[in-house]
Amino acid sequence: MNFTSFNFLIFFPLLVILYYATPAKYRYITLLIASYFFYINIKPVFALITAGVTLSTYLFTSLMGRTNTGPWKKRFMVINIILILLPLFFFKYFNNINAGIFALLELFHLKWPLPKIKLFLPIGISFYTFMAIGYTVDVYNEEIESEKNIGILALFVSFFPSILSGPIERAKNMLPQFKAQINLDYNMVSQGLKFMLWGYFMKLVVADRLGIYVDAIYGNIYQHNGTSLLFASFLYPFQEYADFGGYSLIAIGTARILGINVMQNFNRPFLATSMSEFWRRWHISLISWLTDYVYTPLSFSFRKYKVWGIVIALMITFFISGIWHGAALTFVVWGLMQGLFLSIEALTNKEKSIFEKKHNLSKKSWYISIGVCFTFLLFAASEVFARTTNINDAFTVYRRIFTVSGTLFIGRLSILIYGIFGLSILLLKDLRDEFAPSWFLLFENKHKFVRVIAYSSIIILILLIGVFDGGQFIYYQF
Amino acid sequence: MERAEVLSKLTVIFRRLFSNDSLALTNELTAKDVGGWDSLSHMLLITEIESAFSIKFKLKDLNKMKNVGDMIDIIIAKL
Numbered sequence: 001m002n003f004t005s006f007n008f009l010i011f012f013p014l015l016v017i018l019y020y021a022t023p024a025k026y027r028y029i030t031l032l033i034a035s036y037f038f039y040i041n042i043k044p045v046f047a048l049i050t051a052g053v054t055l056s057t058y059l060f061t062s063l064m065g066r067t068n069t070g071p072w073k074k075r076f077m078v079i080n081i082i083l084i085l086l087p088l089f090f091f092k093y094f095n096n097i098n099a100g101i102f103a104l105l106e107l108f109h110l111k112w113p114l115p116k117i118k119l120f121l122p123i124g125i126s127f128y129t130f131m132a133i134g135y136t137v138d139v140y141n142e143e144i145e146s147e148k149n150i151g152i153l154a155l156f157v158s159f160f161p162s163i164l165s166g167p168i169e170r171a172k173n174m175l176p177q178f179k180a181q182i183n184l185d186y187n188m189v190s191q192g193l194k195f196m197l198w199g200y201f202m203k204l205v206v207a208d209r210l211g212i213y214v215d216a217i218y219g220n221i222y223q224h225n226g227t228s229l230l231f232a233s234f235l236y237p238f239q240e241y242a243d244f245g246g247y248s249l250i251a252i253g254t255a256r257i258l259g260i261n262v263m264q265n266f267n268r269p270f271l272a273t274s275m276s277e278f279w280r281r282w283h284i285s286l287i288s289w290l291t292d293y294v295y296t297p298l299s300f301s302f303r304k305y306k307v308w309g310i311v312i313a314l315m316i317t318f319f320i321s322g323i324w325h326g327a328a329l330t331f332v333v334w335g336l337m338q339g340l341f342l343s344i345e346a347l348t349n350k351e352k353s354i355f356e357k358k359h360n361l362s363k364k365s366w367y368i369s370i371g372v373c374f375t376f377l378l379f380a381a382s383e384v385f386a387r388t389t390n391i392n393d394a395f396t397v398y399r400r401i402f403t404v405s406g407t408l409f410i411g412r413l414s415i416l417i418y419g420i421f422g423l424s425i426l427l428l429k430d431l432r433d434e435f436a437p438s439w440f441l442l443f444e445n446k447h448k449f450v451r452v453i454a455y456s457s458i459i460i461l462i463l464l465i466g467v468f469d470g471g472q473f474i475y476y477q478f
Numbered sequence: 479m480e481r482a483e484v485l486s487k488l489t490v491i492f493r494r495l496f497s498n499d500s501l502a503l504t505n506e507l508t509a510k511d512v513g514g515w516d517s518l519s520h521m522l523l524i525t526e527i528e529s530a531f532s533i534k535f536k537l538k539d540l541n542k543m544k545n546v547g548d549m550i551d552i553i554i555a556k557l
Contacts, residue, residue: 276518303528307522349518
């Protein structure tokens with residue numbers, strides 16, 4: 001089951017009724033059963049891995065809770081992290097490691113092929129494994145006590161709104177909410193519905209429409225000219241934002257209807273004026289996770305190298321972020337590009353801020369616009385590696401953009417027009433929210449009439465130009 | 479060392495690092511309130527503080543620094 005499936009349309013309203021009909025004290029149990037039902041619906045055997053990760057984490061964090069000092073506390077943490085990373089490595093990287101070993105042996109004229117296993121990546125494993133690791137480290141650092149109730153911990157790992165693609169939540173935020181007695185709150189339900197509606201708009205109208213065009217171009221990069229490839233490469237970051245940002249909003253909205261607050265995952269990323277700001281606005285839950293559990297410990301241990309210590313820590317962190325997305329060289333390059341952009345910014349940060357202050361630039365709209373465009377260009381350039389399946393293709397896209405001229409491929413005009421129309425609405429809303437949050441209020445207008453018109457228009461747009469056979473969310477593959 | 483003394487020494491470091499001569503430190507001040515104080519500059523700040531006060535932080539201390547007040551508490555405990 002996923003958020004755009006017909007089953008979900010039946011599952012979710014039924015769950016909401018059942019959830020609020022359950023006595024408040026036992027609501028977490030209803031939610032836990034529903035979460036496993038939701039996940040089992042995708043592929044039953046995957047739920048065993050989720051349960052295994054939960055059991056291991058429960059066992060070792062309980063042991064850590066009892067071992068207040070001494071080396072065993074650290075050992076329990078390390079054992080659990082290794083244990084729960086094993087399935088992730090196996091499913092995500094086995095065939096790549098296998099191919100690597102094969103290639104290495106071949107250099108020495110040895111042929112020893114291991115059988116290639118047809119593996120399906122259990123959806124969400126990269127996300128909930130990181131959540132379980134975060135919880136384990138938090139218990140070790142005494143930021144949180146080890147959870148005594150295995151049901152609550154199991155719900156944290158398997159919580160259905162976020163199990164498939166995040167947001168990668170923290171135990172500190174979620175466990176107290178699952179334990180609290182939640183009452184039906186009209187405001188929470190109304191906010192949740194608004195988030196869901198906007199999330200569906202982003203996914204079905206913007207992402208899946210743009211996706212048809214981007215797929216047509218990127219599916220045949222050798223047939224298309226540079227103009228079309230350039231245009232598709234500009235559209236892809238928007239498609240990804242609408243896809244993953246839309247998914248995130250549906251997840252956050254679903255949770256909110258159940259009375260649970262889940263962290264924000266995107267914050268108008270394309271209005272960032274630098275790459276470091278961009279990475280505070282894009283996939284926020286992953287980057288803040290990496291900041292806390294990878295970047296901070298690394299930069300702390302390299303701190304005697306001053307700014308170069310930060311550069312090394314950044315490169316390693318974004319290398320990990322790259323391979324987290326997938327075991328492919330393209331993602332490694334993608335990650336290293338982000339690390340490089342951020343390192344250059346870190347190295348020039350001081351000069352930049354002195355320059356901005358001297359010429360009083362930071363509030364000037366033309367200067368902000370240049371920053372926004374430049375940041376987008378850098379990210380779009382790196383996304384060529386995220387969209388192509390191998391390095392050769394990525395370089396072919398670049399080469400053709402600069403060498404093969406021609407007129408823009410249009411395909412079916414309606415697809416482009418609807419996609420760009422939807423994207424314009426999305427970007428206008430982001431602009432309004434960023435620079436003039438009290439202007440042109442539609443969803444938040446004080447007149448009910450305006451609000452009803454606004455909701456209805458979005459629903460009509462979804463029904464009229466939404467793509468209902470667009471299939472999966474992009475981030476399910478990670 | 480008195481709290482006030484730590485505060486004035488910190489103010490010098492903060493003003494230099496964030497190129498802001500009018501920056502006034504308070505206990506409640508957090509990274510959000512200071513332009514340029516992000517996860518990249520934070521570690522430079524930590525290194526500067528360590529050498530200015532001749533102390534060594536632990537990673538755990540960093541997690542406890544939620545604002546400037548916490549920072550001063552931790553520095554005083556190390557002196």
